Amino acid sequence: xxxxxxxxxxxxxxxxxxxxxxxxxxxxxxxxxxxxxxxxxxxxxxxxxxxxxxxxxxxxxxxxxxxxxxxxxxxxxxxxxxxxxxxxxxxxxxxxxxxxxxxxxxxxxxxxxxxxxxxxxxxxxxxxxxxxxxxxxxxxxxxxxxxxxxxxxxxxxxxxxxxxxxxxxxxxxxxxxxxxxxxxxxxxxxxxxxxxxxxxxxxxxxxxxxxxxxxxxxxxxxxxxxxxxxxxxxxxxxxxxxxxxxxxxxxxxxxxxxxxxxxxxxxxxxx
Amino acid sequence: xxxxxxxxxxxxxxxxxxxxxxxxxxxxxxxxxxxxxxxxxxxxxxxxxxxxxxxxxxxxxxxxxxxxxxxxxxxxxxxxxxxxxxxxxxxxxxxxxxxxxxxxxxxxxxxxxxxxxxxxxxxxxxxxxxxxxxxxxxxxxxxxxxxxxxxxxxxxxxxxxxxxxxxxxxxxxxxxxxxxxxxxxxxxxxxxxxxxxxxxxxxxxxxxxxxxxxxxxxxxxxxxxxxxxxxxxxxxxxxxxxxxxxxxxxxxxxxxxxxxxxxxxxxxxxx
Numbered sequence: 001x002x003x004x005x006x007x008x009x010x011x012x013x014x015x016x017x018x019x020x021x022x023x024x025x026x027x028x029x030x031x032x033x034x035x036x037x038x039x040x041x042x043x044x045x046x047x048x049x050x051x052x053x054x055x056x057x058x059x060x061x062x063x064x065x066x067x068x069x070x071x072x073x074x075x076x077x078x079x080x081x082x083x084x085x086x087x088x089x090x091x092x093x094x095x096x097x098x099x100x101x102x103x104x105x106x107x108x109x110x111x112x113x114x115x116x117x118x119x120x121x122x123x124x125x126x127x128x129x130x131x132x133x134x135x136x137x138x139x140x141x142x143x144x145x146x147x148x149x150x151x152x153x154x155x156x157x158x159x160x161x162x163x164x165x166x167x168x169x170x171x172x173x174x175x176x177x178x179x180x181x182x183x184x185x186x187x188x189x190x191x192x193x194x195x196x197x198x199x200x201x202x203x204x205x206x207x208x209x210x211x212x213x214x215x216x217x218x219x220x221x222x223x224x225x226x227x228x229x230x231x232x233x234x235x236x237x238x239x240x241x242x243x244x245x246x247x248x249x250x251x252x253x254x255x256x257x258x259x260x261x262x263x264x265x266x267x268x269x270x271x
Numbered sequence: 272x273x274x275x276x277x278x279x280x281x282x283x284x285x286x287x288x289x290x291x292x293x294x295x296x297x298x299x300x301x302x303x304x305x306x307x308x309x310x311x312x313x314x315x316x317x318x319x320x321x322x323x324x325x326x327x328x329x330x331x332x333x334x335x336x337x338x339x340x341x342x343x344x345x346x347x348x349x350x351x352x353x354x355x356x357x358x359x360x361x362x363x364x365x366x367x368x369x370x371x372x373x374x375x376x377x378x379x380x381x382x383x384x385x386x387x388x389x390x391x392x393x394x395x396x397x398x399x400x401x402x403x404x405x406x407x408x409x410x411x412x413x414x415x416x417x418x419x420x421x422x423x424x425x426x427x428x429x430x431x432x433x434x435x436x437x438x439x440x441x442x443x444x445x446x447x448x449x450x451x452x453x454x455x456x457x458x459x460x461x462x463x464x465x466x467x468x469x470x471x472x473x474x475x476x477x478x479x480x481x482x483x484x485x486x487x488x489x490x491x492x493x494x495x496x497x498x499x500x501x502x503x504x505x506x507x508x509x510x511x512x513x514x515x516x517x518x519x520x521x522x523x524x525x526x527x528x529x530x531x532x533x534x535x536x537x538x539x540x541x542x
Contacts, residue, residue, distance in 0.1 A: 038320050039310055044424075049309050049513045119517075147432075150421030153315075160435050161418075168432065242320045246390075 002227040005030035005237075006218065007066035009058050012040035013247060014152070014188035015072025016254035018096060021215035022070065023236070026222070029229050031236040032064050033072075034267070035251070038242035041149055043118025043187065047079040050120060054080040055087055060239060060267045062088075067227045070218055071095045074187045074210070075118050078126035092221050097121075099217040100184055100210030101130035105138065107206040108182040112139035114173055116197070117186030119144040127186055141180060145169045145190075148197075152189040153250060162193050166200035174201045184208045192254060238264040273498040276301035276508075277489065278337035280329050283311035284518060285423070285459035286343025287525035289367060292486035293341065294507070297493070300500050302507040303335050305538070306522070309513035312420055314389025314458070318350040321391060325351040326358055331510060331538045333359075338498045341489055342366045345458050345481070346389050349397035363492050368392075370488040371455055371481030372401035376409065378477045379453040383410035385444055387468070388457030390415040398457055412451060416440045416461075419468075423460040424521060433464050437471035445472045455479045463525060509535045 006026070008019050012035045019033050036042075036057040042050045054076045058069065069088050071077045076084075077095030085093040104113045115127040122144040131140050147169075151162050173180065183205050185191055191209045198207055222228045240247040244264035252259050277297070279290050283306045290304050307313075307328040313321045325347045329340065340359050342348045347355075348366030356364040375384045386398040393415040402411050418440075422433050444451065454476050456462055462480045469478055493499045511518040515535035523530050 038316060040315075044311075044514070044517065045309060046514045147421050147425050147427065150418050154418050156418065156436075156439075161432060161439065164431050164435065165427075168427075243315065243317045246315065 001230060002067045003030070003229055003231060004067035005032045005064050006068050006070060007061040007064060008033045008070045008072045009054070009061060009076070010034070010073040010188060011036050011042040011076065012153075013251040013254045014149070016251050017188050017191045017209070018070060018072035018211045018214050019236070020254075020256050021211035022218055025215040025219055027233060028231065030234040032061065032066065032239070033236060034058065034061050034239040035241070035247055037240045037247055038269070041118070042073060042075040043120045043146060043149060045120060047120070047124060050075055051080040051083050055083055056269060057241060058084060058087070064237075066091060068218060068221060069093045070214065072188055072214070075120040078121045078124040092225070094214065094218055094221060096188065096210040096214045097126045098130050099213035100186060100208060101127055101134060103208045103210065103213040104182050104184045105131060105134045107208055108138065110181070111178065112141065112180035113182045113184060114141045114143060114180045115184040115186045116143050116145045116148070116169070116190065118149065119146055121186055127184065139180070141173055143169060143173065148193055149187065149189045152192050155250070155253060157192045158195060162196035163199055166193070166196045170197070170200045174205070180205070182206045182208060185210070239267045240264050241267050241269065272501060273338045274301070274500055274502060275338040276303045276335050277339050277341060278332040278335060279304045279341045279343045280325070280332060280347070281305075281344040281459060282307050282313040282347065283424075284522040284525045285420075287522050288459050288462045288480070288482045289341060289343035289485050290507070291525075291527050292482035293489055296486040296490055298504060299502060301505040303332065303337065303510070304507060305329065305332050305510040306512070306518055308511045308518055309540070312389070313344060313346040314391045314417060314420060316391060318391070318395060321346055322351040322354045326354055327540060328512060329355060329358070337362060339489060339492060340364045341485065343459055343485070346391040349392045349395040363496070365485065365489055365492060367459065367481040367485045368397045369401050370484035371457060371479060372398055372405060374479045374481065374484040375453050375455045376402060376405045378479055379409065381452070382449065383412065383451035384453045384455060385412045385414060385451045386455040386457045387414050387416045387419070387440070387461065389420065390417055392457055398455065410451070412444055414440060414444065419464055420458065420460045423463050426521070426524060428463045429466060433467035434470055437464070437467045441468070441471045445476070451476070453477045453479060456481070510538045511535050512538050512540065
């Protein structure tokens with residue numbers, strides 16, 4: 001048993017979908033969230049830069065002495081997990097890629113898995129490796145959909161713009177005669193666009209959102225180590241490296257409940 | 272007369288539209304461009320963070336001993352110009368906001384000016400102040416269009432997605448009976464979307480792109496100080512703070528000519 005919080009890290013507000021899933025599955029846990037809004041998005045940046053930013057930003061979480069770190073950002077999970085694991089040891093570090101890959105392999109009926117993600121995640125190939133490690137024969141198609149991040153951030157989650165964008169990104173994959181049966185939302189921004197994405201993919205496609213499976217994995221890790229908390233519910237804490245009022249405003253729709261801007265602490269890295 | 276280069280600074284690749292205009296107007300000048308791709312976009316970040324990033328990034332340009340600094344980024348021009356002017360003194364620093372405001376006031380027939388820009392530029396109100404300083408009675412409407420940045424970066428500059436997006440942002444302004452006559456593209460990303468934007472704005476609207484007017488202003492400043500160069504043409508230099516190959520690929524369409532990825536030097540700020 002441990003009263004320490006679970007720390008959740010993301011480049012911005014997208015990881016709040018992971019936070020929401022963890023809060024739902026583990027309602028008794030204390031949660032602290034950090035969004036590196038001063039340097040978002042990570043998805044178009046190099047692996048070296050993402051790793052450097054992730055290490056620097058997560059340092060602000062160490063003062064909470066968390067019992068686990070969840071990397072609720074696909075790009076950072078895909079490229080910076082080894083560095084973060086080393087920096088936080090012996091605190092367990094949980095990424096979103098492996099749980100997502102496991103859920104995809106479990107869901108697929110054998111006709112192939114498509115992973116949609118940021119440019120950085122696709123280029124890094126982490127989903128491809130994680131899926132192949134579980135299912136060496138799986139047919140995997142990756143597709144970078146960077147505009148989805150901006151659409152989600154702008155709150156344009158329904159209507160013609162996201163639908164046409166989704167169709168432009170996905171029509172060739174899901175219009176083919178051997179269309180995949182499973183579609184992984186490999187970016188934490190994408191679940192808010194699930195409707196438009198599902199419409200573009202068409203009938204009979206299973207959408208895999210790594211938020212729920214990452215919450216399950218977090219539960220399993222805490223259980224394994226005897227780190228679950230049994231105290232009463234505790235208000236979450238939010239940190240952002242820039243523009244806390246924007247974090248609160250845009251973040252509320254990702255978390256699925258209101259965040260007050262005075263609930264968000266600004267973390268300053270200095271010059 | 273001075274053989275020193277003109278330095279051009281932007282958060283990413285958008286300022287290359289300004290560079291193209293300067294190269295066209297002043298073909299004999301040496302140009303060096305820096306894109307702060309490690310921290311882009313600036314448009315959603317706070318004034319303090321943008322100023323800090325701009326000061327840090329432009330330091331890399333000082334080794335070229337430039338004779339002028341052009342801030343080819345509306346957000347940085349809107350919030351960081353005083354700090355950059357102080358840091359580079361006595362080297363003149365030229366932003367894009369004032370030339371754009373001057374061109375808008377010159378173009379307007381009196382029915383009002385609309386400025387479209389990033390959230391940061393709109394919030395800072397620099398265009399509003401610059402236009403009012405020149406024309407105190409002018410009716411000015413500002414509108415943040417953050418998705419345009421992502422569309423431009425993605426290369427989705429024509430077709431239904433940018434057109435519907437432009438209509439969603441602009442329909443209420445240009446559908447009104449007292450529609451403005453002038454539309455300022457207050458972000459260096461926007462000129463590549465000019466077709467979709469013009470279509471949404473409708474007939475009889477003058478689009479003002481600050482790139483050409485900033486080139487004119489640069490010419491005037493050099494002329495005033497006797498700093499023009501008369502040597503033969505010189506290949507430009509490109510610096511980026513992250514992902515030089517992406518800079519070259521995406522940047523080529525903003526510059527309007529090919530940039531080879533080995534032409535782009537990576538500038539590392541360290542941890």
